[in-house]
Amino acid sequence: MRRAVFDAIGFDADDTLWHSENLYAATQEKFRSLLAGYGVTGPVDERLLQTEMHNLQYYGYGIKGFTLSLIETAVHLTEGRIAGDDIQQIIGWARQMMTADIQLLDHVRETVSALSASHDLMIITKGDLFDQESKIDRSGLRPHFRHVEIVTDKTQAVYEALLARHGVEPARFLMVGNSMRSDILPVLALGGCAVYIPYHITWAHEHTAADGAGEGFYELEHLGMLPGLVESFTAV
Amino acid sequence: MRRAVFDAIGFDADDTLWHSENLYAATQEKFRSLLAGYGVTGPVDERLLQTEMHNLQYYGYGIKGFTLSLIETAVHLTEGRIAGDDIQQIIGWARQMMTADIQLLDHVRETVSALSASHDLMIITKGDLFDQESKIDRSGLRPHFRHVEIVTDKTQAVYEALLARHGVEPARFLMVGNSMRSDILPVLALGGCAVYIPYHITWAHEHTAADGAGEGFYELEHLGMLPGLVESFTAV
Numbered sequence: 047m048r049r050a051v052f053d054a055i056g057f058d059a060d061d062t063l064w065h066s067e068n069l070y071a072a073t074q075e076k077f078r079s080l081l082a083g084y085g086v087t088g089p090v091d092e093r094l095l096q097t098e099m100h101n102l103q104y105y106g107y108g109i110k111g112f113t114l115s116l117i118e119t120a121v122h123l124t125e126g127r128i129a130g131d132d133i134q135q136i137i138g139w140a141r142q143m144m145t146a147d148i149q150l151l152d153h154v155r156e157t158v159s160a161l162s163a164s165h166d167l168m169i170i171t172k173g174d175l176f177d178q179e180s181k182i183d184r185s186g187l188r189p190h191f192r193h194v195e196i197v198t199d200k201t202q203a204v205y206e207a208l209l210a211r212h213g214v215e216p217a218r219f220l221m222v223g224n225s226m227r228s229d230i231l232p233v234l235a236l237g238g239c240a241v242y243i244p245y246h247i248t249w250a251h252e253h254t255a256a257d258g259a260g261e262g263f264y265e266l267e268h269l270g271m272l273p274g275l276v277e278s279f280t281a282v
Numbered sequence: 283m284r285r286a287v288f289d290a291i292g293f294d295a296d297d298t299l300w301h302s303e304n305l306y307a308a309t310q311e312k313f314r315s316l317l318a319g320y321g322v323t324g325p326v327d328e329r330l331l332q333t334e335m336h337n338l339q340y341y342g343y344g345i346k347g348f349t350l351s352l353i354e355t356a357v358h359l360t361e362g363r364i365a366g367d368d369i370q371q372i373i374g375w376a377r378q379m380m381t382a383d384i385q386l387l388d389h390v391r392e393t394v395s396a397l398s399a400s401h402d403l404m405i406i407t408k409g410d411l412f413d414q415e416s417k418i419d420r421s422g423l424r425p426h427f428r429h430v431e432i433v434t435d436k437t438q439a440v441y442e443a444l445l446a447r448h449g450v451e452p453a454r455f456l457m458v459g460n461s462m463r464s465d466i467l468p469v470l471a472l473g474g475c476a477v478y479i480p481y482h483i484t485w486a487h488e489h490t491a492a493d494g495a496g497e498g499f500y501e502l503e504h505l506g507m508l509p510g511l512v513e514s515f516t517a518v
Contacts (some may be wrong), residue, residue: 106412110346119289121366130362176410
């Protein structure tokens with residue numbers, strides 16, 4: 047007979063519990079249109095991504111850093127011609143992103159509610175502290191989570207320290223998320239289990255091949271299938 | 283005979299352990315010069331503070347939000363005439379602030395080292411997660427602190443939850459910091475003790491009269507006097 051095997055289940059937040067990348071994609075579309083007004087076409091997205099990657103060491107993840115990278119890219123690609131009003135426009139988009147309604151993914155509310163009855167649930171998300179806390183509050187999901195951990199990056203060392211702090215053995219930990227790089231591979235490397243649920247848009251920075259995935263790795267189409275998977279571990 | 287009375291001692295970070303406000307002040311001086319080149323004089327600092335206060339609800343605390351507020355203020359006060367190169371200049375100042383050497387305040391290293399031998403020390407700081415972690419790492423002080431808590435704001439409720447999580451009774455907690463609003467008053471309200479060590483520059487937003495201070499409140503000139511104060515509680 048098999049026993050309940052997970053002491054804790056961790057969930058990524060952006061694009062796992064609620065839509066996020068679509069907000070970035072919509073802003074980038076407006077950004078391309080704005081720059082087109084200056085005669086800038088070409089690989090705007092690629093140039094923006096380069097700027098974001100370079101700035102990650104200064105800004106970390108999140109909307110504020112994204113906005114500063116948009117402004118920097120606009121100055122660069124317009125060769126300094128970008129107008130003050132358009133800069134203000136970009137800042138306005140950032141505020142819209144920060145205050146946009148939280149749109150939960152399908153099946154999230156009932157899945158999280160059901161699993162919280164039998165398991166300790168955690169949110170483990172990277173990004174901007176202020177922004178992530180605000181989203182968690184606005185999502186209405188906070189009561190279902192025993193712990194909320196907002197970290198600067200989701201590396202193996204970060205997961206290891208976090209699980210140790212909560213007294214959870216990696217082998218009894220299940221992580222759920224949409225990023226191979228941040229949610230899956232570091233947890234598998236620690237000897238934990240991980241459920242990959244792809245989101246239809248993935249930020250280029252998070253693309254990682256699934257080659258390293260093996261034991262303990264599961265892929266589901268949507269979060270509504272998670273209770274069944276968890277159940278399959280605990281059934282006879 | 284009196285016994286050791288504190289189970290934990292909390293330290294604010296910016297302008298308590300290391301200099302911070304001087305970086306903001308230096309950037310604001312450059313900002314005034316830059317705007318003077320556009321014929322903008324008048325109350326630049328006041329206008330910037332207004333913008334920062336308005337934006338706090340969107341950005342929280344930290345250099346990235348400060349930078350976005352600088353850019354917004356520049357666009358507004360130049361009526362959109364600010365040049366792209368000058369916007370890039372402002373972003374460059376932000377990076378300088380983010381990577382500036384950490385300058386510890388006098389007496390910090392020896393005080394923290396000495397007290398960590400006899401007490402559990404915590405850093406409790408608000409602000410940008412990425413930026414604060416980076417500063418803590420660069421400060422070299424991390425090994426002396428049992429816990430590091432980076433929060434979005436330092437209210438009574440935040441202190442209460444944090445102390446409960448660590449199993450510390452407020453009456454056996456001492457907080458040390460340079461902000462009456464963030465470090466002192468909320469801790470006193472919980473029934474804890476608080477040591478106010480003024481910094482020579484205080485951000486206008488953090489100014490609060492000390493009227494509420496009473497029992498459990500102490501003021502010291504510098505951190506080097508803290509071990510003596512703590513000792514006085516534990517001596518016969």
